[in-house]
């Protein structure tokens with residue numbers, strides 16, 4: 001990463017009359033002039049006027065102030081920042097996929113439909129579910145879709161009283177937020193000191209008004225919810241369904257399946273477990289799977305497989321006519337973030353059944369290795385074997401005044417991305433570390449050494465840590481000023 | 494490494510998982526493939542796709558993507574980063590989102606924009622939720638019948654579960670029945686009004702006076718347009734809309750069989766705290782330099798949980814980079830030319846199709862930009878004509894009924910392609926089906 005801050009905005013490079021495009025003439029007569037002028041805009045949009053080289057340099061320079069997985073270690077807990085293999089990019093960019101219009105007849109998109117269908121089948125096997133839809137665009141969109149599926153299921157049974165969703169206090173913010181968008185009320189259930197859901201606190205909350213219980217397993221502190229069979233039984237006994245937030249599926253690859261644990265509906269974040277790049281915030285993909293009996297509620301359109309006249313498989317799109325009257329309708333324009341789905345398919349093919357299992361296990365090993373290597377200096381609130389991630393509650397020595405935020409910022413000076421901080425909300429100084437399986441022992445050891453150095457600095461020269469970062473392209477921004485007086489466009493600068 | 498963890502085997506890492514839950518077999522998946530085998534697999538799939546010369550739109554547009562866009566968007570500093578939680582090492586992402594927001598407000602004529610939504614359909618659905626949340630006690634939204642039916646379906650799904658009532662403003666002769674809209678507003682229970690421009694049939698509707706009527710009823714006006722058209726058409730801002738939400742795929746994103754795209758959502762400053770998703774703002778750092786950060790996060794799910802304005806977390810960040818680069822390269826002039834070429838091609842094709850005798854314009858009196866509806870007049874079926882076109886490598890449009898075709902022309906269509914399409918229609922109007930199938934229409 002370039003330590004020199006670039007900082008220009010493209011509008012500032014604009015010079016009247018410059019242009020960065022070329023378009024073909026089609027020789028047809030202008031038609032805009034014939035349109036009623038009050039249906040056209042009166043003033044041109046104020047967009048930059050720049051040549052191609054200026055555009056290229058501008059964005060290239062900007063990119064050098066950015067940190068990605070390809071730059072260095074990115075132990076951002078809950079986000080599974082594993083390496084994104086380059087072959088996946090290339091396969092998703094094949095023109096025979098990128099140039100397809102959704103409304104093409106199915107005979108001309110058999111390869112695309114088969115790719116979708118194949119991934120859907122693979123995820124069903126991995127999740128232990130009967131069927132998947134790949135249409136949701138991200139994890140939160142998957143949660144929303146899954147909760148709608150659950151509501152559709154209750155409605156189909158005439159069970160209209162179920163208006164509540166129970167989520168653990170350790171849940172990611174999207175869980176309660178998705179419930180609210182789906183029109184459900186949120187009830188929180190407490191966690192035990194060991195980070196798992198308190199079964200006894202859950203029991204009295206379960207009644208005929210509960211539509212679903214949402215769980216993440218391993219949960220957001222990286223601990224496997226070993227009581228899950230009992231919880232599933234309780235949830236089903238009260239007539240509710242159990243939802244699996246699949247953000248943390250990575251460590252369970254090849255080891256255990258949500259479907260076998262009693263979950264009824266789940267989503268998977270392809271941009272986490274299945275290595276599709278995070279793109280500075282997206283696009284992701286949040287396929288939703290359901291157990292047998294719930295397939296009819298999945299959203300449209302769906303990819304269906306038939307056998308053609310010659311015995312070959314034939315794929316086509318179903319808009320709800322084949323699966324009965326209960327389908328959700330649409331939750332997205334078409335088949336989701338299709339090009340992201342292609343990347344995940346390439347990833348699963350590359351790893352195969354054994355590679356996937358090894359990935360999950362090594363992710364778990366890497367996390368435990370870091371945890372055990374730092375626990376003497378950082379406070380470990382839950383002392384158990386973790387899965388792919390774990391949480392420290394800040395430095396053990398709280399007397400220095402050095403906070404989790406300070407530690408995170410000091411890591412930036414050393415060329416690492418910071419872990420997730422101040423989440424989950426169970427602890428005051430949460431520092432959530434997820435190394436993933438794609439990091440070597442050498443990288444982990446470097447990280448461990450730097451974390452130990454920071455702990456020593458916190459004791460010896462705390463101001464150095466408190467003033468971090470010092471080596472990054474910019475220094476600490478004033479967030480308060482940004483929120484007090486929001487400047488969100490160039491026109492307002 | 495195991496030793497440091499006090500373990501002897503990898504299995505011990507899973508000692509906390511009850512035996513009864515463990516998968517006692519291998520996944521039923523293939524063994525791992527080498528990179529070459531993965532490539533072969535995809536190339537074999539690709540052979541069974543046949544991209545067609547595209548005269549279809551209906552919300553998905555075949556515009557040209559300049560080489561710069563995909564070349565730079567592939568830079569791993571952008572591609573392999575995540576949400577810019579650490580602004581000190583994320584200025585690249587933050588800056589392009591700021592540029593994207595600035596450009597989208599220029600296009601829509603609105604004051605503020607968020608960093609992106611998943612797609613146009615979900616952006617519009619969230620705009621509906623904004624209106625309902627803004628109105629507090631009202632939960633009815635009215636939507637023009639001229640809205641793209643795919644958008645309507647997504648809105649209906651969100652509305653059903655969120656407890657919002659969606660009613661349809663009827664259409665007359667291809668445009669929104671504004672008298673009916675006024676009557677519906679008079680009930681006083683409407684939180685938001687959703688209107689498309691151009692509408693699903695490609696028609697530019699005249700919404701004069703609409704914003705006043707909507708605001709008089711204390712409702713919000715939500716408008717949606719394919720983003721590229723905003724380079725020339727009257728903007729939601731100029732019509733007096735409170736929220737503009739829709740699809741930005743037309744700004745440099747390949748068709749990609751439906752995604753990834755980008756939903757835009759822009760609004761007035763008064764509504765900024767109701768916006769869903771990420772917003773980037775400018776501020777200064779400890780050295781006094783102008784820098785960019787995620788701001789107004791108190792609206793978002795990670796802080797407000799079930800009280801958040803939306804559940805969106807991951808969005809379509811990288812596609813905002815597509816838009817920023819596309820609009821930088823094109824500028825206002827290039828975007829205008831894209832629309833000029835598209836409209837010129839569309840009007841030319843519309844005339845040729847009418848002249849062919851096979852079609853008539855469904856709405857001959859209505860102004861359109863680059864998309865229009867034709868009605869098939871032939872003895873045989875429209876579906877047969879479409880099939881013949883398909884077999885010649887052409888997607889002639891989207892059938893919106895048994896005898897109606899929604900046709901779109903963009904700047905990527907050449908005169909030759911348009912002429913060939915028209916010629917096929919001419920030949921078709923003169924021929925019977927069996928003759929058609931024997932005619933070589935591919936030249």
Ligand SMILES: Cc1ncc(COP(=O)(O)O)c(C=O)c1O
Nearest residue numbers: 078138139140172174247806807
């Ligand atoms: C535990 C958990 N649940 C849900 C989500 C939401 O997923 P997405 O960002 O893909 O919408 C996340 C993502 O950060 C997560 O970590």
